[in-house]
Amino acid sequence: MIQPEDLIGKNVYKIGRAAAMCWIHFGRPTEVELRGRKRTLGEFSLDLDCPWRIRNSSGSIELGSADMFTPASGHGLNEDFDWDIQGNNLFDEKAKLLFSESTQIVVTSAKLSSNYDLTITFSNGWTLECFVNASSQEECWRLFKPELEDGDFIITGVGIDKL
Secondary structure (H helix, E strand, O other), rough: OOOOOHHHOEEEEEEEEEEEEEEEOOOOOOOEEEEEEEEEEOOEEEEEOOOOEEEEOOOOEEEEHHHOOOOOOOOOOOOOOOOOOOOOEEHHHHHHOEEEEEOEEEEEEEEEEOOEEEEEEEOOOOOOEEOOOOOOOEEEEEEEEOOOOOOEEEEEEEEEEEE
C-alpha cells in the first residue's frame, strides 16, 4: 500500500481542482489513460476533500481550501460569481502563480498525526496541512498512483480505509 512517506524526494508536478476537491500531483510525469483519454499526470496524486492550507516559512497562509469560494482578482463577489468555473476563484489564480511549471518544489517530509491529519513539508519552507474533519466513513483525503487500480491510501473520519 502507498504511504505518505513515498512522496519524500518527489517534486510537485502540478496542482489543481475538480469542483471543490484539490488535487496535487507529485513526481515524474506519467501518461495514463482515463475514461478513454490519454492524460499526463504525476507519479502520485493527492486528492484533498477536507480543509487544508499551505503555509510559508513565516507561517502565513499562501493558499487554502476556502480560496476556492473567493473571487479571483478582477471578479467581484456578486450574484453572478460562480466559483466552480475554472479561473474564476482565488485558488485557481494563486495555484497557477505559486506552482508554475518552472517551480521546483520537492517534498522533504510527510507525516501523519494520531488523527490522520497530513503534514507535508516542502524544500521551499512551505508546509501543506490537511485536517480530517469527519467522524464517519466519509473520505477526507486519498494518496494514490494514477496508473494503479488498487493500493490507494484513503483516510476517512475513522482512520485508514481498507479497500
